Amino acid sequence: CMRKFLVSLIAVAALGAGTAFAQGGYWAGFSVGYPGAALHFGIDNISPGLAARINAGYNYIGAGGFALGADVLYDLAVDTGTAPIDVYVGGGLGLGIGTGVDVAVNAFVGGEFSLAQSGLPEGGVFLEAGPSLGFNPFQLGIAAKLGFNYHF
Secondary structure (H helix, E strand, O other): OHHHHHHHHHHHHHHHHHHHHOOOOEEEEEEEEEOEEEEEEEEEEEEOOEEEEEEEEEEOOOOOEEEEEEEEEEEEOOOOOOOOEEEEEEEEEEEEEOOOEEEEEEEEEEEEEEOHHHOOOOOEEEEEEEEEEEEOOEEEEEEEEEEEEEEO
16 A cells, blocks of 8 residues: 555656646755755746655654655745745645654645855755644644755
8 A cells, every 4th residue: 555655756756747847947956844855856846836846855753763754835926026036835745754654634825045146056945834744643733844946
């Protein structure tokens, strides 16, 4: 059962990646926060305003250990004045494999400060946070991360 779930999660990420390579840009980066640290790869403009991201890293809550995840992000049309900040909402699934197996559902709101629009090298610094629901053990909490994206 868990094997089918993992294969399905990877298949969905691969299909999304294949579709988006033909349509938009992508990014890679890292993040740290609660509940862990991760490397990620994202794809812009799967459809207007919609992006996808896959994550791999270390999770130190629930089952702890290795963590995989897939998220969908949607750009919001928020007027930030002259500040080069993109605001978005998103959600996704996470799978933690450590002392046991943990599945979590996450929702978040975030913002990315564009370094390129500020005259610095291509990339951005982001902050996102939101609720997280884990199922082994059952827990409701907050997930938050600070990270860097390199857009190419």
